[in-house]
Amino acid sequence: MRRFSTYGVAIATCGLILSACGTAADKDTDDDKAAECEPVQIEGDAKVGLAYDVGGRGDQSFNDSAYAGLEKATTEFGVEFTEGEAAQDESEDVREERLRNFADQGYNTIVGVGFAYSAAVDTVAPEYPNVAFAVIDGFDPTEDDVNCNVAYLGFAEQEGSFLVGAAAALQSETGTIGFVGGVNNTLIQKFEAGYRAGAEAVNPDITVLTKYIEEKDTKGFQDPAGGQAAAEAQYADGADIVFHAAGASGTGVFDAAVAADKWAIGVDSDQFLTAGPEQAPHILTSMLKRVDTATYEFIKSAVNGEPDQGFTTFTLADEGVGYSTSGDFLTPDTIAQLEDFKAQIIAGDIKVPDTVE
Known part of the structure; x- marks a missing residue:
């Protein structure tokens, strides 16, 4: 069937819960x-x-x-x-x-x-x-x-990112988590916005460290060394979980997680299934973008x-975005809470922002 649905964005100043902003x-x-x-x-x-x-x-x-x-x-x-x-x-x-x-x-x-x-x-x-x-x-x-x-x-990348942000906050032991973006543009900012919103919905006092590999150059999506350096700095600053939205640069984030013996979160596909044998045990979950x-x-x-x-x-409603459970690293309690958040987003009770305030 031919579709003519709208590709719109929410207003930057939207609140998280029961927002009255435009959709x-x-x-x-x-x-x-x-x-x-x-x-x-x-x-x-x-x-x-x-x-x-x-x-x-x-x-x-x-x-x-x-x-x-x-x-x-x-x-x-x-x-x-x-x-x-x-x-x-x-x-x-x-x-x-x-x-x-x-x-x-x-x-x-x-x-x-x-x-x-x-x-x-x-x-x-x-x-x-x-x-x-x-x-x-x-x-x-x-x-x-x-x-x-x-x-x-x-x-709706922000919706899937909300869920992995909530997962990070639920399973972080330090109260500090990280985000590594490939390029600082409006698309990748949607990942950061949702990730922050999900983490803060769980823990309003959580610290979210952010680093973009490149401001404009798309080589930020193909720079594993840059991804590794960004994640290493965040782990050194106390993050115990880092989410990347950086394409092939994410392999560097995974290498940093292995070296620091910390967690990473993949993006787009279930990266636990495609990562190397050393990396996979450090991939907590992945934000699925179908x-x-x-x-x-x-x-x-x-x-x-x-x-x-x-x-x-x-969107989440048609399983266009989501999160993975491969590896069984998410606890049953975490999954239960993520499913509750998912239901609230689909019902419209939670409006996930797609820009960082």
Whole structure:
């Protein structure tokens, strides 16, 4: 089914409990634009082009999750596919050319993995009206026109991060926890905001240390040494649990956890399952961001002849985000409290902020 749901953000000054701030439902401008769109008519069977973000397949995080969705769709539907790797510091022109090459080769269902593809997709999509495009973490950079053949697939990262923040506070023995972000942008700030909110819901006096590897440069998502240095400093300052939202740089956070004999929290996929044998025993939980689900559902919609369009946000309510329990490191009491928080968020009793006040 084609979806036209809204990808909105909460106001920065929102409170945590029973907030009266605006939500996604208040933002209807893009829905109005999308409603004017005709269904996308791709030509022939769905053929998928998957354009990876920096780090590519093998990052044990964001890109690997997208590939898992592609792999599921390939197994289930037998779709033909191709993949494209991104280089560090590549220009917008290079991303645009990658997308054009896919389309020119007959791939009519194209997914850009990561917000960095938003502008490139919005430039290229009008040139190929019979190709269905999607952007994971996508936004409409023009703010004027929603391309009718683009699905902008977002997530309520703050909701899943709230739960792992609560888990950290519940199981911290020092009352100090850490957060390491890859790049200091609005997307990664959503992870920090939710993490802080969840921790403070459990312990209002908890200390949350924060470090962003890079302020703007996306190489912060592919800098394990930078991730390790950031986490080492936080462990030295008393943190006993550090959550990363740093892509492939997270492997450095895990190495720091091993060296300090402390806990780390993974991101995007269940990183306990993909970490090395020394790292896995130090991964308390992971904030699950179901990029695999978003990728699979988009491909499925194209296979069914009705490619998704417009803005979609995957939330706790539809299991678009969540937390992992692999390793059995979360205590039964912690899980019970997390499930209670989850129910309150889904019911709307807790409004999780997506910016740090």
